[in-house]
Amino acid sequence: MNPSSRQRQRFLVVDDHEAILEGTVPALKRQYPDVEILTAQDRHTAHHLIEQFHPDLIVIDLSLPDHAYSTANPEVGIQWLESLMQNHIDLKPNILVVSTNIKPLVRLTPLINLYEGGFAAMDKSRPIREMLKLVDLSLRGSIALPLEVRSRPEFDRKWLEVLTLKFQYGLSDRAIRERMGIAERTLRNYWIRIQDALGIPDDPDRDVRVQIELAARKAGLIS
Known part of the structure; x- marks a missing residue:
């Protein structure tokens, strides 16, 4: 709720x-x-x-x-x-x-x-x-x-799909939700967990999505 x-x-x-x-x-x-x-x-x-x-x-x-x-x-x-x-x-x-x-x-x-x-x-x-x-x-x-x-560390396949749709296909969050058939809260949680998994701190002077994209490309998660 x-x-x-x-x-x-x-x-x-x-x-x-x-x-x-x-x-x-x-x-x-x-x-x-x-x-x-x-x-x-x-x-x-x-x-x-x-x-x-x-x-x-x-x-x-x-x-x-x-x-x-x-x-x-x-x-x-x-x-x-x-x-x-x-x-x-x-x-x-x-x-x-x-x-x-x-x-x-x-x-x-x-x-x-x-x-x-x-x-x-x-x-x-x-x-x-x-x-x-x-x-x-x-x-x-x-x-x-x-x-x-903790189980063996893995980057969830749904998180990878979010990264691909956002940074390789340029889709908006709304379009990502429609493509994946998920709720707004679910996608919001995916973004938070992607951020945490990549070790990106909250910084008011930096765009979190930009930092996620840079870290994901450096880790080889997206090309």
């Missing part, structure tokens, strides 16, 4: 540990004072909050109980994440995984790489400032995975 379609963004933080919620939620409130922050401590409650409020960002621990008072299990988080990415076709919430063991995400890497929302992950032992940086990346629609859960 487009955040501009309502007055206030919403974040959902899902973790069964009160201490984590008490650290994460205040940090998010300080960084994003205008955002409404919801919390849940089990998958069942979180699922209902997502259905009701359509949060822009979900911060989730992999090890979750399925219902209140049940035992936390990383398999619950993995299966729920898979369902979120596959079944919420219209919503596509941005996701940040913050967990003591993020290695099980390797199983979802192919799905994450195709996901049209933002997706980031970090170990719980990392500083709060790193979490806030990943929140920002996820909200941008970027993928940010630690080395231990």
